Amino acid sequence: MTRLTLFVAPYACPRVPTAALEEVGVPFETIVVGIDAGEHKSPEFQKLNPKGKVPCLLVNDEPLTENVAILSWLHRRFPDAGLLPATDCELEKMRQVADLAFCAGGLHPIVTRIRMSHRFVEDPSLALQVRKKGIDAMRPNADMINDRLAGSNWWYADKWSVIDAYLHWIWFRMTGAGFPAGDYPHWQAHYERTSNYPSVQKMLAREVQWQAELESRGAAYPP
Amino acid sequence: MTRLTLFVAPYACPRVPTAALEEVGVPFETIVVGIDAGEHKSPEFQKLNPKGKVPCLLVNDEPLTENVAILSWLHRRFPDAGLLPATDCELEKMRQVADLAFCAGGLHPIVTRIRMSHRFVEDPSLALQVRKKGIDAMRPNADMINDRLAGSNWWYADKWSVIDAYLHWIWFRMTGAGFPAGDYPHWQAHYERTSNYPSVQKMLAREVQWQAELESRGAAYPP
Known part of the structure; x- marks a missing residue:
């Protein structure tokens, strides 16, 4: 099975692939990056994404960046989820x-x-x-x-x-x-x-957890 | 044969799909839009691209916008041109x-x-x-x-x-x-x-013509 891990940050644009993954309905992990604490500039993260940005999706440990590419990949990998309308054109x-x-x-x-x-x-x-x-x-x-x-x-x-x-x-x-x-x-x-x-609601519920996690390590940022 | 028409403006990002079309080597027309004269906000153009932006590619009169999409389409339509490296992955x-x-x-x-x-x-x-x-x-x-x-x-x-x-x-x-x-x-x-x-040089030669055309109708803008 494909292991999927998404690097996210609360209130930021990783909301979109998170909702997409909820819509697909496969299991996936998230790793919360404290943007305000500069965690997206850490050497560990930049080894995966030299651009130092979220979202970043790991597909069996292989990174894919940019929402356009992540969302396109998800749509092509899981065509039955209807992330975009089906078409042969x-x-x-x-x-x-x-x-x-x-x-x-x-x-x-x-x-x-x-x-x-x-x-x-x-x-x-x-x-x-x-x-x-x-x-x-x-x-x-x-x-x-x-x-x-x-x-x-x-x-x-x-x-x-x-x-x-x-x-x-x-x-x-x-x-x-x-x-x-x-x-x-x-x-x-x-x-x-x-x-x-529903998928957006599930995403929003996850976001509450992300923010709580950042708060617990002193890296939270108000919405 | 597919008719291709690209809306362009000198010195702007339509340079990229123009170079791509030169690399493909198929015939294509360009239509020069005087951005500084506001021609991208004309009703005629916005009927094709409601976003009022260049580039816009007409594929047999059907508009396609955004460089990511235009360049991806060209690569998929003309795979032998090598616009991006070939891969099955x-x-x-x-x-x-x-x-x-x-x-x-x-x-x-x-x-x-x-x-x-x-x-x-x-x-x-x-x-x-x-x-x-x-x-x-x-x-x-x-x-x-x-x-x-x-x-x-x-x-x-x-x-x-x-x-x-x-x-x-x-x-x-x-x-x-x-x-x-x-x-x-x-x-x-x-x-x-x-x-x-070579493809970039051909694009740059076209750009000289675009600017001359805008100058001739008083809609030119310095680079």
Whole structure:
């Protein structure tokens, strides 16, 4: 049997592959990395992922990094789990990869501007300027996503997918840092729907444990 | 025959799929989008790509977006072109996707901080602070890439791939905006090697034409 171990951190984007693994339903371990305590820069971890980032999935001790690749691998390894809609069309498969890449490379960096705005300037008192410009940059994307979610429960119409788990994390992160949730009611409703989705609920329950573990070793960071 | 049309903009990341298409060697058209003139926000273009971004590849009029997806599709559609190393190992294939995702979702957003620093703050006089923090954020990545390129010609040892074209664009963009090239001699040497690579040279020759076209209609932007 394939041994699966996911390196995670509470409230961060490893939420998405965690929900995906819960959806697949296979056993997997998690190892919690204390980002605020700099544990992602340890030599042991960087031996597995020289980029010093979570998530990182160990497949029988072989590391795979980047959400786009981890989620694509899980979908291909466990096709019956329906992490993405089934299709025989090669172009359609690659459009699903494009949706994953849009979350990881388009939306996530804007979330970082909104949520981690202090990292972008030397003078921390200027962080609010960075946040405001991040919110401005997110708005056209939020318009597009809100419109798409207006008429359907999920990103791919009537079928939950890992894109929904990704949008759940993005909404949580950015609205928790001042993005105006009320302007995007369909994405807000989608967030509530995904919050009640079984795999997401299991993921959230795990996250409580991760945070408790970090607290117990003095490496916790508030959400 | 598959009709391929790529929406591009000079000096921007559509350089990478352009080099890939040159490497494949099939006929393709390009349509130049004047980013500075806001042409990527036109209703016509947003009908094809609601995200309003280049590159966008039309495959027989069907749009595919995001470099990770476009390059993956090209590799799967034209496996003999060697855009990425051939492998039967599923995990290895996904590691190549991870490398693409790292360029698109890890490095590109930092390039934007260095190159487009004025977009991150309301007061343009603070852009230099943003640039400096962007350079700081790039350094550990540049260390890792420089180390990997120390002992080999290409990202994948002895074989050119689209990752090399991606690293070529990233280096061009960030060193052109103040990133200290001299601190990373192996990446610098890699840049010179890729600059002389035939597909990259053909791409650069096309770019001269794109810029001339934008100039002729008053929509050009300096590199």
